[in-house]
Amino acid sequence: MPKLINHDKRREEIAEATWRVILAEGISGVSIRTVAAEAGLSTGSLRHVFASKTDLLVHAMQLVDQRAWKRIRRHLAEPDPRALTLSVIRELLPLDAERRAEMEVNIALIAEAPGDDQLRQVRDETYEVLRDACRQLITNLHQHGLTAPDVDVDEATTALHALIDGLAIHMLINPSPAFAQQALQTIEAGIDGLRG
Amino acid sequence: MPKLINHDKRREEIAEATWRVILAEGISGVSIRTVAAEAGLSTGSLRHVFASKTDLLVHAMQLVDQRAWKRIRRHLAEPDPRALTLSVIRELLPLDAERRAEMEVNIALIAEAPGDDQLRQVRDETYEVLRDACRQLITNLHQHGLTAPDVDVDEATTALHALIDGLAIHMLINPSPAFAQQALQTIEAGIDGLRG
DNA sequence: AGTATGTTAGCACGACCGTGTTAACATGGG
DNA sequence: CCCATGTTAACACGGTCGTGCTAACATACT
Numbered sequence: 001m002p003k004l005i006n007h008d009k010r011r012e013e014i015a016e017a018t019w020r021v022i023l024a025e026g027i028s029g030v031s032i033r034t035v036a037a038e039a040g041l042s043t044g045s046l047r048h049v050f051a052s053k054t055d056l057l058v059h060a061m062q063l064v065d066q067r068a069w070k071r072i073r074r075h076l077a078e079p080d081p082r083a084l085t086l087s088v089i090r091e092l093l094p095l096d097a098e099r100r101a102e103m104e105v106n107i108a109l110i111a112e113a114p115g116d117d118q119l120r121q122v123r124d125e126t127y128e129v130l131r132d133a134c135r136q137l138i139t140n141l142h143q144h145g146l147t148a149p150d151v152d153v154d155e156a157t158t159a160l161h162a163l164i165d166g167l168a169i170h171m172l173i174n175p176s177p178a179f180a181q182q183a184l185q186t187i188e189a190g191i192d193g194l195r196g
Numbered sequence: 197m198p199k200l201i202n203h204d205k206r207r208e209e210i211a212e213a214t215w216r217v218i219l220a221e222g223i224s225g226v227s228i229r230t231v232a233a234e235a236g237l238s239t240g241s242l243r244h245v246f247a248s249k250t251d252l253l254v255h256a257m258q259l260v261d262q263r264a265w266k267r268i269r270r271h272l273a274e275p276d277p278r279a280l281t282l283s284v285i286r287e288l289l290p291l292d293a294e295r296r297a298e299m300e301v302n303i304a305l306i307a308e309a310p311g312d313d314q315l316r317q318v319r320d321e322t323y324e325v326l327r328d329a330c331r332q333l334i335t336n337l338h339q340h341g342l343t344a345p346d347v348d349v350d351e352a353t354t355a356l357h358a359l360i361d362g363l364a365i366h367m368l369i370n371p372s373p374a375f376a377q378q379a380l381q382t383i384e385a386g387i388d389g390l391r392g
Numbered sequence: 393a394g395t396a397t398g399t400t401a402g403c404a405c406g407a408c409c410g411t412g413t414t415a416a417c418a419t420g421g422g
Numbered sequence: 423c424c425c426a427t428g429t430t431a432a433c434a435c436g437g438t439c440g441t442g443c444t445a446a447c448a449t450a451c452t
Contacts, residue, residue: 026311028224031409042431043410053410104310110365111307114300115222127369158363158375159382163355166362169306170354173323179354186355193389227439238401239440249440 010049011059014039018060019101027108030057054118061109061122064102065129068092072133081144082191085137089187092130092164094171095180103168134161141194148196156194163190206245207255210235214256215297223304226253250314257305257318260298261325264288268329277340278387281333285383288326288360290367291376299364330357337390344392352390359386 017039021030032053036046050056068091075087094100106126113120135157141147147156167183213235217226228249232242246252264287271283290296302322309316331353337343343352363379 023310026308028308029311032411033408044413044432045430047411048429051411107303108307110369111304112222112224114219115225123369127366155378155382155385158366158378159359159386162362162366162379162382163358164362165365166358166360167354169361169365170323170358173306173319182351182354183358186351186358189351190355228441229438240402240443241400243441244399247441 007049012063014041014046014049014056015060015063018056019063019105022060022105022108023101027112030108032056054116057109057112057116058118058122060105061119061126064105065126067098068102081140081146085141085191086188088133088137089164090184093168093180093183093187094175100172100175103172107169107172130164131157131161134164138194141191147194151194151196160190163187203245208259210237210242210245210252211256211259214252215259215301218256218301218304219297223308226304228252250312253305253308253312254314254318256301257315257322260301261322263294264298277336277342281337281387282384284329284333285360286380289364289376289379289383290371296368296371299368303365303368326360327353327357330360334390337387343390347390347392356386359383 014035018030018035021034021038025034030053032043032046035056036043039046046056050059071091072088075084075091078084078087091099094103109119109123109126113123135153138147138151138153138156138160142151142153163186167186171180171183210231214226214231217230217234221230226249228239228242231252232239235242242252246255267287268284271280271287274280274283287295290299305315305319305322309319331349334343334347334349334352334356338347338349359382363382367376367379
């Protein structure tokens with residue numbers, strides 16, 4: 001057998017190279033060639049791993065989900081519901097370069113989804129997963145008496161989900177640390193406001 | 197002098213054709229050629245009006261701002277602050293095909309902005325204008341005693357702005373009327389929640 | 393009617409696109 | 423060693439890209 005190549009690692013490297021291209025040039029800058037160059041590969045080698053451009057984008061986005069989830073899992077043992085909620089949300093906001101990249105990729109995917117069924121599917125999945133996560137956070141707060149007893153869980157889920165994604169976008173546009181801090185305050189106020 | 201061409205109207209028609217291409221194929225589907233074809237023009241004629249692709253996208257986005265603002269202006273005479281706020285916000289959410297198109301263009305712009313200084317500038321302007329509008333709505337509510345007296349106007353602005361954009365994105369991904377109605381409820385709850 | 397001028401269509405150019413294909417290459421197991 | 427096999431590089435193909443440019447066209451004014 002030939003060279004010992006770790007395929008999973010290779011896929012990650014290429015997906016990360018895709019992130020960097022999106023970060024630097026926007027979604028229209030992404031092509032098999034530009035990503036291959038960014039990853040230091042020939043297009044032939046890249047296509048050995050990802051057969052098509054859509055494949056490339058799909059896996060770039062799935063890496064976003066995977067990375068975010070891996071970070072979030074570290075907080076799930078937190079016993080205090082309020083601290084748990086805030087820790088999880090902090091992992092979803094673009095507070096550093098890595099999470100900013102993830103959010104930029106997310107936006108690129110949403111922008112590109114209308115023209116590609118496969119991308120639309122990934123977009124919808126990501127949406128559902130995050131919405132479910134928000135619902136779990138709300139339910140958890142509810143069960144621990146940290147919300148008004150008559151709170152509408154569904155509506156609170158919608159509100160929290162929208163607040164997270166809205167703030168995330170605005171943090172991309174306005175990357176100042178001052179705004180980031182205000183975003184965190186706003187999240188806290190939103191959580192605490194559930195107590196009625 | 198030759199043919200009597202209304203330049204402004206022509207620019208609008210081309211900008212709308214750009215919207216349609218973005219709607220149907222995503223931002224990567226936009227090119228001088230595809231937009232010209234969608235508008236029923238030759239690329240030569242289109243480039244007479246918009247010299248470059250960036251020009252095209254800039255004006256497509258400016259048309260979004262202009263259309264939204266024209267709709268919003270019709271509500272500014274509303275005397276009841278709560279009704280005014282809700283009317284304005286309803287004009288910003290993708291509740292019908294036209295406003296959905298505007299939001300899709302907005303997302304496309306944000307996704308493409310990293311690679312183009314001009315697009316980034318338009319993106320930032322749109323962001324600031326909407327944020328200011330949110331601040332005005334909050335201030336108006338505050339002055340009419342519809343918020344808690346000690347409300348943090350800046351934080352409430354951030355929250356309302358994020359809620360609007362977050363819900364708008366989620367309405368794109370989940371276009372069901374049921375979700376649209378829940379989004380409106382969520383907005384109302386957010387406004388009423390300012391009363392403390 | 394003649395002409396100046398705004399408008400249009402269409403081609404040329406070099407570059408890059410996504411996608412096949414194919415030949416060289418490197419390396420682990422016999 | 424050798425050779426089977428996974429990996430890489432490189433090119434070909436038809437197509438589209440953004441962008442200049444030019445020749446034809448249509449019309450309002452003199």
